[in-house]
Amino acid sequence: MYCATKTDGDYEYVGLDWQTGEIKQRWRFPDDSRVWNAFGGITTILQDGDLMIGGAFAVKRVIDAR
Numbered sequence: 001m002y003c004a005t006k007t008d009g010d011y012e013y014v015g016l017d018w019q020t021g022e023i024k025q026r027w028r029f030p031d032d033s034r035v036w037n038a039f040g041g042i043t044t045i046l047q048d049g050d051l052m053i054g055g056a057f058a059v060k061r062v063i064d065a066r
Contacts, residue, residue, distance in 0.1 A: 013051055027051040027062040
């Protein structure tokens with residue numbers, strides 16, 4: 001399962017194991033700017049583990065921070 005969350009004041013997406021709740025992947029956003037809000041836009045995981053997120057302000061690629 002993929003969820004948006006906030007850790008230590010920073011926004012991030014995390015990939016959780018459905019059975020255990022363990023965090024398997026983490027994508028930290030570089031700042032708390034509203035440009036990271038997807039506003040219902042695309043959100044997909046790329047083959048290399050990066051996160052592609054779209055929305056009102058453009059499409060952005062976030063590197064997997066495992």
